[in-house]
Amino acid sequence: xxxxxxxxxxxxxxxxxxxxxxxxxxxxxxxxxxxxxxxxxxxxxxxxxxxxxxxxxxxxxxxxxxxxxxxxxxxxxxxxxxxxxxxxxxxxxxxxxxxxxxxxxxxxxxxxxxxxxxxxxxxxxxxxxxxxxxxxxxxxxxxxxxxxxxxxxxxxxxxxxxxxxxxxxxxxxxxxxxxxxxxxxxxxxxxxxxxxxxxxxxxxxxxxxxxxxxxxxxxxxxxxxxxxxxxxxxxxxxxxxxxxxxx
Numbered sequence: 001x002x003x004x005x006x007x008x009x010x011x012x013x014x015x016x017x018x019x020x021x022x023x024x025x026x027x028x029x030x031x032x033x034x035x036x037x038x039x040x041x042x043x044x045x046x047x048x049x050x051x052x053x054x055x056x057x058x059x060x061x062x063x064x065x066x067x068x069x070x071x072x073x074x075x076x077x078x079x080x081x082x083x084x085x086x087x088x089x090x091x092x093x094x095x096x097x098x099x100x101x102x103x104x105x106x107x108x109x110x111x112x113x114x115x116x117x118x119x120x121x122x123x124x125x126x127x128x129x130x131x132x133x134x135x136x137x138x139x140x141x142x143x144x145x146x147x148x149x150x151x152x153x154x155x156x157x158x159x160x161x162x163x164x165x166x167x168x169x170x171x172x173x174x175x176x177x178x179x180x181x182x183x184x185x186x187x188x189x190x191x192x193x194x195x196x197x198x199x200x201x202x203x204x205x206x207x208x209x210x211x212x213x214x215x216x217x218x219x220x221x222x223x224x225x226x227x228x229x230x231x232x233x234x235x236x237x238x239x240x241x242x243x244x245x246x247x
Contacts, residue, residue, distance in 0.1 A: 010036065014043045016128075023127070024189060030136045031168055037136050044134065115176065116210045116217045122173055123193045123215060123230040126182075132191065133169035133184055143170045147181055155181035155196045156225065160244050165192070175228075185241065187233050192241060195228040207242050209235055222246040 012018050013026045030037045126132045135146040144157040150172060159167055168184045173195065180197040205221035216238050218229040223246060231238055 010039055010043065014040065014047070023132070024191070027132060027136070027168065031138055031166075040136065114212075116212045116219075118175065119195065119217050119228050119230050120212045120215045122175060122195075126171070126173075126193060127191065132171070134171035136169040138167050140167060143167060143183070146170060147172075151179060151181060153181075153198050155183065156223065156245075157183060158245060160185065160241075163244050165241050165244060187231070187237055187241070190231055190233040192229055192231040192233060192238070194245065195230070196225050199224055199226045207239065209239070211235075218242050220246070 009018065009022070009026050013023065018026065030040060135143055137143050137146075138159075138161065140157045140159045144154070147155055147170065155170075157167070157170070161167065165185045165187055168186050168191070170184060171182050173180055173182045175195055175197075178197060180195050183194040183196065185192040185194060199221050202224050203221065205219075207218055207220040209219075210217045215230055215232055216235050218227075218238050220227050220242060225246075227242070227245065229238055229242055229245075233241075
């Protein structure tokens with residue numbers, strides 16, 4: 001893909017308007033083209049600056065107080081009920097029906113997603129929203145410093161290109177109640193999202209794998225970090241990847 005074609009695709013890439021295959025094609029080009037990478041980063045910086053919270057003014061407390069005074073006062077519920085006492089049984093029936101509907105809702109609503117389902121949702125979301133990477137680089141000495149000041153920890157970053165798992169970039173994500181580092185690797189056309197954050201202790205947990213909606217989720221703990229790797233890559237190759245990340 002030449003840079004002329006990329007130039008017309010970059011806006012669509014930044015806005016999340018490209019399909020999955022086209023997104024992978026653009027990101028593969030960005031990994032080897034500094035000019036287009038700089039243009040994408042510039043576009044993201046501009047979007048980030050526009051969304052800064054200091055560009056907005058919070059309404060003063062005096063305005064909230066004025067609005068409260070304009071709100072009609074609540075009526076006396078007991079007096080209102082006594083006025084319509086003949087219809088009390090009808091109201092009770094309606095209340096019972098409402099309670100029954102609420103019961104049906106809480107019984108039938110979907111269960112809270114598991115940790116693995118949350119990981120897969122994050123992985124898929126990054127692919128379809130064109131937010132796979134915040135920093136695009138195959139150089140670990142570029143990706144690792146990018147996280148400085150954005151996290152309260154320094155994620156381990158390794159270059160595994162020689163082993164067939166080239167580094168592609170990184171991004172921030174929110175998982176299990178905290179902001180985490182995400183390192184993106186590739187195996188042929190298969191992207192791998194590697195999530196990392198500090199563990200509660202220095203213990204070691206062996207790798208365990210689950211398959212959720214066709215994606216393999218690998219979890220382990222080592223070196224003071226929790227790791228989660230998600231990909232549509234087969235289990236054997238994903239397991240080999242985990243061993244390379246934390247030898």
